[in-house]
Amino acid sequence: MAPGSLLSVLTRLPTLASTSSNVQLVMLLISDSLPLRAFDATPLPQIDFPAYTKPEIQKILGLHAPDSLYSTSNRPDVEGDLDPAELKKIWNGLTSAVIDTYGVGMALDVPTILKISRNLWPEIVQPIIDHGVIEEETGEMVYGRVDFTGLFALAKRKGLFTGEEVLKRFLNLNANHITQGSFYESRV
Amino acid sequence: MTFDSNPGIARLDAIYPCRRDQFRMLYLLLGDPNFPSPPVVCLTGFPKGGKRSCARAFLKETSSTYIWIDCLETLSPALFFTKLVNELRKLEDPESPRIRLNADTTSSVGAVREALQSLNGKIVLVWFLRCTKLTIRLLRILDV
Numbered sequence: 001m002a003p004g005s006l007l008s009v010l011t012r013l014p015t016l017a018s019t020s021s022n023v024q025l026v027m028l029l030i031s032d033s034l035p036l037r038a039f040d041a042t043p044l045p046q047i048d049f050p051a052y053t054k055p056e057i058q059k060i061l062g063l064h065a066p067d068s069l070y071s072t073s074n075r076p077d078v079e080g081d082l083d084p085a086e087l088k089k090i091w092n093g094l095t096s097a098v099i100d101t102y103g104v105g106m107a108l109d110v111p112t113i114l115k116i117s118r119n120l121w122p123e124i125v126q127p128i129i130d131h132g133v134i135e136e137e138t139g140e141m142v143y144g145r146v147d148f149t150g151l152f153a154l155a156k157r158k159g160l161f162t163g164e165e166v167l168k169r170f171l172n173l174n175a176n177h178i179t180q181g182s183f184y185e186s187r188v
Numbered sequence: 189m190t191f192d193s194n195p196g197i198a199r200l201d202a203i204y205p206c207r208r209d210q211f212r213m214l215y216l217l218l219g220d221p222n223f224p225s226p227p228v229v230c231l232t233g234f235p236k237g238g239k240r241s242c243a244r245a246f247l248k249e250t251s252s253t254y255i256w257i258d259c260l261e262t263l264s265p266a267l268f269f270t271k272l273v274n275e276l277r278k279l280e281d282p283e284s285p286r287i288r289l290n291a292d293t294t295s296s297v298g299a300v301r302e303a304l305q306s307l308n309g310k311i312v313l314v315w316f317l318r319c320t321k322l323t324i325r326l327l328r329i330l331d332v
Contacts, residue, residue, distance in 0.1 A: 009265075009293060010315060014227030016301045022308045026218060026225045028254075030239050031232055031317040045226045047213045049233030049242070056206040063205070109236035 052110060058095055060110055061117065065091040069125045069143075078134055078141045086146055091117070093148035094124055101161045120160060127154050191215045196249040200242075207242050214246045221252075221310050240316060247312060253279060254312040269296035272313070276303035279311070 014025040052060070065088045068081050082090075098117050102108055108116075128151070132141045156162055191197055191212050201208050210231075218225050231239045247254045255275040262268040270289045273296070277284040280303075289296045304311075 009297065010268075011228050013297075013300060013313070016297065016304060023304050024224060024310045025227070025304065026310060026312045027228045028218075028243060028312050028314045029228060029230045029317060030243060030314065031230065032235055044228050044230050045217055046230045046232055047210050049207070049210055049231065049237040049239045051234050051237060052206060059205050111236060
């Protein structure tokens with residue numbers, strides 16, 4: 001049998017199992033596109049996974065919102081952090097800005113947008129950390145009311161969302177993908 | 189148990205949001221172990237749309253018996269059938285020795301039939317066709 005008919009053979013494998021009454025073989029074919037030629041254009045049950053819309057991407061990224069202003073390498077000297085709700089609000093603002101800046105025209109996927117957002121997070125929240133004050137009674141660090149528009153304006157002034165920085169960040173990310181493998185693969 | 193009342197589906201929906209319709213379809217087509225499924229089901233969509241993770245999570249959550257084969261690990265029919273037959277044999281006996289098939293597809297199909305004889309229930313064979321440039325080139329060479 002010619003190797004060219006491999007896919008046709010595979011799709012007919014379930015009929016082998018039908019000769020035995022105890023077992024049923026179901027073939028689940030996962031692919032970017034449907035190789036219709038192999039099926040002689042026979043209609044098959046097909047489940048389509050459409051591309052995510054912006055609100056859907058944000059909903060997914062919302063599951064990965066950071067639980068602290070600080071990272072493991074940048075622990076604070078004094079106790080205290082922002083409320084989780086405030087952190088989520090900043091995170092949502094950041095992911096929205098990342099999608100609008102990097103996603104449009106580049107068709108970025110969810111793992112890439114997540115990686116860019118995580119890379120930007122420390123720089124975005126640095127002004128909040130800088131303006132934290134120690135409360136005398138509790139000895140904890142407290143932070144003022146956070147407005148994402150202001151943070152975004154500061155980040156833009158630093159060039160995080162404009163000019164060469166965008167391109168550099170994206171190129172660095174691609175280089176990391178090549179050297180370290182796909183981020184998506186590591187998640188799965 | 190219906191789709192909406194299934195706690196496993198609720199868990200999947202929480203981990204993989206925005207893919208409820210796809211899980212519903214998978215549940216309808218593969219969810220009931222006693223109800224026959226279509227012989228072939230295709231999952232299609234853009235890369236990184238969650239096809240693979242959703243399928244794997246669904247099969248795990250519904251405790252389905254499945255064999256996962258990645259086309260990049262099985263570039264030739266011989267490699268594919270060797271992997272398939274060994275996985276089928278493992279379902280019956282995890283300690284069964286590995287066998288190696290030759291390039292003859294007809295005898296490989298016979299080996300699959302033989303391996304299926306001693307099995308029961310519904311077995312989902314997942315074939316992940318990764319359409320990288322290399323795969324597309326190989327498929328063209330193989331005329332698949």
